[in-house]
């Protein structure tokens with residue numbers, strides 16, 4: 001079943017029109033081939049996320065119950081995390097820095113890819129759910145669930161963190177810039193599904209939360225800190241408030257330039273739907289750094 005899912009995903013990534021850049025940027029793919037990780041629904045790490053993130057963070061079983069009236073033992077549930085790696089073309093062009101009226105902006109090709117990622121991720125979740133249903137199983141996706149919300153309560157967090165879910169499935173670890181460093185790097189997007197399909201679990205190699213980051217494992221690197229124009233990274237980690245403020249500056253300028261080709265995104269914040277926004281990213285900290293497209297500690 002794991003192989004079937006990988007094949008199904010591979011085909012979708014290849015053929016979906018939603019995985020295409022606007023023709024102004026060549027119309028090529030946004031994401032290369034996905035990788036997946038699978039965790040067992042009752043893995044104790046999901047309870048630990050309630051301590052680390054917030055008591056509001058859902059376990060797979062709790063997410064399941066928001067969409068299904070019929071209960072299933074948590075041990076029978078599987079969590080599929082999917083990594084969407086940006087293509088090399090986007091990564092290469094994004095290494096260059098552009099200064100626009102005093103604000104350093106990301107390459108437009110990345111902003112478009114980052115903006116188009118949301119509808120594509122949702123489509124992938126819908127298609128995987130349909131695929132599993134046809135195979136006789138049930139499935140739910142955090143990002144499609146009406147219970148999903150971001151919280152802004154002095155700090156930013158959500159009740160279904162795709163990065164933490166991916167960590168639980170063994171796909172990667174956290175880092176100085178707070179992205180998840182996987183075997184295909186940190187310049188990725190993530191989505192996940194909870195299902196009762198009997199999938200084979202992909203074990204975590206380690207429970208060390210920062211094992212793939214050169215700074216935390218060797219005390220070296222800090223390239224992401226050098227690359228960040230928002231001063232949002234230092235030896236203590238990533239400052240979400242500073243990052244958000246810089247991201248807003250970027251968004252205003254990028255939307256002024258290419259707004260008509262961007263896609264709207266509706267978010268639920270503090271359990272209330274917000275007016276549409278046009279996320280365009282920033283992510284200098286992910287480009288031209290040792291963890292951009294690989295796990296830099298893999299050879300160590």
Ligand code: SF4
Nearest residue numbers: 175214221222224291
């Ligand atoms: S650039 Fe270096 S220090 Fe920053 S997250 Fe990547 S590996 Fe860690």
Ligand code: SF4
Nearest residue numbers: 228230243282283285
């Ligand atoms: S997204 Fe931009 S502002 Fe935020 S940490 Fe990365 S480079 Fe800095």
